[in-house]
Amino acid sequence: MANSAIAFRYAKSLFQLAGEQNNLEAVYADMIKLSNVCKNANDFRLLLKSPLIKTDKKISALKEILKGQISEVTDKFIVLLAKNKRESYLDKIAEEFIDQYKTKMNISVVVITSAIQLDEPTRKKLIKILTNHLKATIELHEKIDPKIIGGFVLTVGNRQADMSVLKQLKSLNKNFNQSYILN
Numbered sequence: 001m002a003n004s005a006i007a008f009r010y011a012k013s014l015f016q017l018a019g020e021q022n023n024l025e026a027v028y029a030d031m032i033k034l035s036n037v038c039k040n041a042n043d044f045r046l047l048l049k050s051p052l053i054k055t056d057k058k059i060s061a062l063k064e065i066l067k068g069q070i071s072e073v074t075d076k077f078i079v080l081l082a083k084n085k086r087e088s089y090l091d092k093i094a095e096e097f098i099d100q101y102k103t104k105m106n107i108s109v110v111v112i113t114s115a116i117q118l119d120e121p122t123r124k125k126l127i128k129i130l131t132n133h134l135k136a137t138i139e140l141h142e143k144i145d146p147k148i149i150g151g152f153v154l155t156v157g158n159r160q161a162d163m164s165v166l167k168q169l170k171s172l173n174k175n176f177n178q179s180y181i182l183n
Contacts, residue, residue, distance in 0.1 A: 004096075006089050011096035014077050015104075023073045028101045030074040031094040038091035049088045058082050108136040113143040113153040113164075130156075 018027035037044050047053065047061055059082045066075065081087045102109065110130055112118070118126070123140065130138045134156065145153075148164035155161075 003089065003092060006086065007092035007096040010081070010086065010089065010093045011100055014073075014093070014097055015100050017077075018073055021073060023071055024101070026071040027074055028098070030070040031097040031101075033069065034074075034090060035094040035098060038094065045091070048090055055082050055085065058087060062087070102139070106136045107139050108134050108156060109139045109141065111141045111143060111155040113145050113148065113155075115144070115146050115148050115150050115165075117144055118142060 014027065015024075018024045038048070044065070047058065050058075053061075059079055062078055062082065063075070066078070070078075078087070078090070081090060081093070086093075101107075108130070112126065123142075127138045127140055130140075148166045149169070150165040151163045151168070153160065153162045153164055153167075
């Protein structure tokens with residue numbers, strides 16, 4: 001079974017279980033924590049992926065590492081993953097769960113790249129415009145890239161609006177070169 005299919009199925013099952021037990025918010029917070037730990041803690045990733053560490057040792061280690069930091073539902077879910085030898089997929093399952101949660105709660109992740117950091121009034125105005133346009137709650141991520149010179153690049157899902165000065169300069173250069181060749 002493909003990795004993404006495994007992650008999708010486990011995340012969907014956890015999502016349904018958390019919903020049935022009215023623990024969706026807590027499990028969502030747990031999945032964010034686990035996703036961050038998987039991304040930032042190399043030792044944790046090695047523990048999850050190691051074929052040399054026996055399942056009962058992994059369960060004990062995971063319980064000790066995560067003790068008091070995650071909900072009971074998430075704790076039991078991680079034990080189930082380990083017993084099914086799927087603990088190495090925890091990072092992908094957490095990401096998939098987060099995606100399913102955002103879809104269900106109508107949260108759109110928007111990335112804005114600008115040459116300088118946005119000031120607070122501009123940020124608020126942008127969120128208001130995007131909320132009205134997308135009819136969704138906006139989760140705004142800002143990136144700074146001085147190479148774009150000015151303007152911005154807005155990314156929502158797989159759509160992108162490039163309103164940067166860099167793009168406009170490249171377009172002018174391309175048009176200039178084409179007209180020069182034709183004349």
